[in-house]
Amino acid sequence: MRVQPVAIVTGAAGGIGAAAATALAAKGFVVVGTSRNAARATPVPGVSMVDLDVASDESVARVVAGVIAEHGRIDVLVNNAGIGSAGAAEESSIEQAQHIFDVNVFGTIRMINAVLPQLRRQGSGRVINVSSVLGLMPAPFMALYAATKHALEGYSESLDHEVREHGVRVLLVEPFYTRTAFEANAVNPDRPLALYEDRRAAARRITASGVENGDAPTVVAAAIVAAATTNRPRLRNPAGPSARQVSLLRRYVPAAAFDHQVRKLNRLPAAR
Template sequence: MTTTRPVALVTGASSGIGKTTALALVTAGFEVIGTSRKASGVTRRDGVTFLGLDVTSDDSVTAAVAEVIDRYGRIDVLVNNAGVGSSGADEENSVAQAQRVFDINVFGVMRMTKAVLPQMRAQGFGRVINVSSILGFIPQPFMAAYAASKHAVEGYSESLDHEVREYGVRVLLVQPAGTNTAFEANAVAPDLPMEFYAERRRVADQVAVSFNDDGDSPDVVAKAIVAAATDSKAKLRYAAGPNARRISTARRLLPARAFDQQIRKTNKLAG
């Protein structure tokens, strides 16, 4: 089966930002394939075709991308949205647990990107849109592994964009701030909890939940992703919404000491 519409593949499309993005891309005129670890076989709902996919598996990624190309003839846009959060002090998280976060948030992005690049280069066009975070350019205490993974996605994306741009392919970043989804509730809890950090961890978790509860609608992020997919002159980074733009501006313009103090104040840390 082929289509005259541009084809977009969205990972982690069963809920939250991914689901909203998939629907927004349908509205924008794309043939949209969404992926989920929970999907069984090939199903279609609300104009989105769903495939099962585990971004931590080389075989699963290869099979899913081959399925999409076989069905539709090409992939024009890849949205790397699948991700997992983390919580707790770094000392409370084992290396194995941090590796799990990186396997989804970083190596999952790399697996998916490597799988689509040959076809995008061959057709002379493609956009890889990586859903980063404001935590890709600011710190967040008690979420060190997650922040590190998003910093890694930022560096990977910007570097790769230089490698593939001459072949008509762009690698772009969308940077949400707090978003009102269930993402925080699904964050990986520390597997080595320590009483020493218990109270600080509790406060940090409250701050994170409040930040997301008061955050942007997933529609705000989806709008930025659609812009990245369709702009005639794409930008490397898209701040998703006014909160993300405000924080990005503060990071660039505030003196380092003032920004550091603001991070501690926001997270109710002493000193």
């Protein structure tokens, strides 16, 4: 009898997470979606929702143990939960920076540490970390968010080498602008400075426009499902044509030209 694969998707209350959970369920997975307040999440057909705070060791351990107890296995972990940030880097206190890292980076690490023993016991499984093209390039006035994604990229690539011999792969999905509530829910700086006010506001307008005209969450969900099911997994999986273009440009365009384009797109004055 065919064993039905089991997937956990964090941050599944809406946006990319909900789309990924729906797509995995359509592919035959038993899907457990998570949210900080699952009762308020829009029901997703074929997906059971549970409360989870990725910033809590206890919450993570409880949810993962519950999934193993109920289903006996975990085949795919999609680390999608995260928060955005907006503002100049020095406008955020250390405490605020630590909070953003605690969710975006350490939340991912908590989930992986909790799930890996089960994947190793099975001798199979995939961890899919939802990164961003901002893990490959700078993001003026989103420095902390970009820093978390750069950290996630290095962590994922290193970990992937460590666990391959146990039948486990760690893969990255890298979206560009996506039509979600990302910009609206971004953390505002807790110590704003007047000298950055105009630039900060302009950056938010650029981001809002990019999100409004970005890819549908289903584009990213398709990349996640492909990473979860392909027989030839790749470490980095840009989601959608814009993300693929940015990835190629970052790898092949000379640094000075890329720097100039970043400043132009963000409407910053010419570099001194």
